[in-house]
Amino acid sequence: DIQMTQSPSSLSASLGDRVTITCRASQDIGNYLTWFQQKPGKSPRRMIYGATNLEDGVPSRFSGSRSGSDYSLTISSLESEDVADYHCLQSIQYPYTFGAGTKLELK
Amino acid sequence: EVQLQQSGAELVRPGTSVKLSCKVSGDTITAYYMHFVKQRPGQGLEWIGRIDPEDDSTKYAEKFKKKATLTADTSSNTAYLKLSSLTSEDTATYFCTTGVWDYWGQGVMVTVSS
Numbered sequence: 001d002i003q004m005t006q007s008p009s010s011l012s013a014s015l016g017d018r019v020t021i022t023c024r025a026s027q028d029i030g031n032y033l034t035w036f037q038q039k040p041g042k043s044p045r046r047m048i049y050g051a052t053n054l055e056d057g058v059p060s061r062f063s064g065s066r067s068g069s070d071y072s073l074t075i076s077s078l079e080s081e082d083v084a085d086y087h088c089l090q091s092i093q094y095p096y097t098f099g100a101g102t103k104l105e106l107k
Numbered sequence: 108e109v110q111l112q113q114s115g116a117e118l119v120r121p122g123t124s125v126k127l128s129c130k131v132s133g134d135t136i137t138a139y140y141m142h143f144v145k146q147r148p149g150q151g152l153e154w155i156g157r158i159d160p161e162d163d164s165t166k167y168a169e170k171f172k173k174k175a176t177l178t179a180d181t182s183s184n185t186a187y188l189k190l191s192s193l194t195s196e197d198t199a200t201y202f203c204t205t206g207v208w209d210y211w212g213q214g215v216m217v218t219v220s221s
Contacts, residue, residue, distance in 0.1 A: 049208070091208075101151040
């Protein structure tokens with residue numbers, strides 16, 4: 001199975017900070033990487049697909065990038081509404097696997 | 108607009124089974140693979156498996172092969188997840204989602220308790 005190692009597991013940042021969350025894939029997954037945002041008691045929301053494509057309606061301060069087997073979600077300037085859990089998912093090979101998640105909080 | 112409506116919360120006894128539903132509206136269910144995802148309280152997301160309602164083909168994560176059964180009814184545009192031999196480890200919220208992860212059900216909480 002492909003392992004997705006997500007870091008950090010939790011992150012405390014201030015409003016306006018640049019925030020980066022990373023997932024490292026244990027095997028080549030190409031660009032089959034999706035990022036989700038999940039707020040308490042809610043369903044996950046797709047934010048980035050194909051590693052770098054921004055979902056319609058998602059603020060442009062969110063972006064996705066890839067460097068080798070490392071995939072990153074970056075928030076360029078943190079806003080209060082971005083406080084949430086973030087998850088990555090690889091969907092190139094069954095079984096699909098998620099990262100362990102990152103809890104983003106305000107400092 | 109595509110919407111996924113899941114069935115209500117369940118309180119079930121250990122050792123029993125439960126069948127959860129996920130009804131698609133706004134499109135035909137055969138347009139999508141349907142995935143199911145598990146989330147234990149305070150934990151991350153786990154992929155259970157997926158069904159292709161077009162031909163009923165399925166894929167499962169190894170740990171769910173004896174636990175979960177996915178089915179679909181094209182006449183009612185509904186996908187189902189059956190969980191068997193329930194234990195406390197199955198207490199979780201279960202989500203359904205479409206094949207490209209863009210539409211999600213609201214989640215259904217399953218509590219296994221005697």
